[in-house]
């Protein structure tokens with residue numbers, strides 16, 4: 001009798017594979033992806049001419065060269081490489097208008113900036129950062145810039161190193177960027193050499209590889225950008241990587257993740273900075289080792305308010321914030337509503353907020369979104 005691609009694996013062994021994959025890569029195989037996982041395992045066994053899934057499991061579990069090589073192949077099947085240039089316009093606006101100018105200012109003396117794009121896939125994210133830096137620093141060749149793209153998927157890194165992209169990688173990009181930094185070759189776009197040379201790539205497994213590493217590039221970053229990676233991770237893997245990221249940042253270095261990717265995590269070691277465009281996280285300055293971490297509300301004018309990080313129990317004081325910002329009252333209001341919206345989106349939707357009439361985060365999001373639509377209409 002022929003065994004189907006999904007029936008050959010017992011429930012127990014499939015669970016064991018799921019645990020092994022989470023331990024090795026951080027990737028969480030969700031309920032809906034379990035059939036697909038069985039199919040992937042079946043195809044890998046077929047390629048290796050293995051008859052029993054237990055033997056495949058034992059191969060993955062062993063600490064041998066064969067095991068290492070097989071993980072590389074399985075990882076190609078397990079990872080999602082979706083990426084494009086300047087993905088998430090709002091976060092790139094925040095980088096362009098606030099975070100990178102602040103870093104450039106702060107690093108003016110030593111002219112050294114170190115950035116890591118963690119989970120960089122085929123390179124669109126680190127190359128976007130290189131383009132931004134090139135545009136923001138007039139004498140860029142006098143600076144010592146490190147932009148390191150890291151990923152667990154070696155196929156993706158090879159493509160990143162080649163730097164040739166289809167039109168779909170530019171789905172939200174202004175035509176000037178495409179014209180200025182890419183050469184059209186056979187209907188595809190090749191990144192120009194000066195930008196290519198600004199970026200290095202390295203295979204790093206965020207979960208299992210040790211870092212920071214003093215004698216490697218995995219150290220002392222001013223900015224780590226890790227977006228659309230944690231959405232695939234289980235919570236314990238995210239916590240583990242966050243601890244390592246914290247230690248791999250310089251004091252006052254920034255961490256940027258995708259929106260709402262850290263909502264169940266303990267972020268007390270970081271200072272949370274709230275901008276209209278996004279929440280981001282900052283390593284404390286060296287001298288604030290034991291103080292409680294802060295929530296900081298920022299605006300493009302640079303005005304800041306700090307509050308204890310636990311915004312579930314402390315009131316998010318819009319009034320106080322309003323007083324300290326220097327833009328027009330209407331714009332300030334819109335900025336604050338946007339900041340509040342971003343904050344609320346970090347919470348599980350059913351979280352009740354006592355200070356706001358016990359409404360849930362989902363209900364408040366609706367209210368703020370409606371208010372924002374009205375304010376935007378009025379401000380036009």
Ligand SMILES: C[S@@+](CC[C@H](N)C(=O)[O-])C[C@H]1O[C@@H](n2cnc3c(N)ncnc32)[C@H](O)[C@@H]1O
Nearest residue numbers: 025079082083119121151152153205206227228
């Ligand atoms: C959806 S892509 C995100 C690409 C890019 N950051 C973006 O937002 O456009 C997720 C990337 O995370 C990588 N990844 C998954 N698990 C990883 C791990 N344990 N260590 C390093 N990279 C990992 C995948 O290989 C994939 O390239």
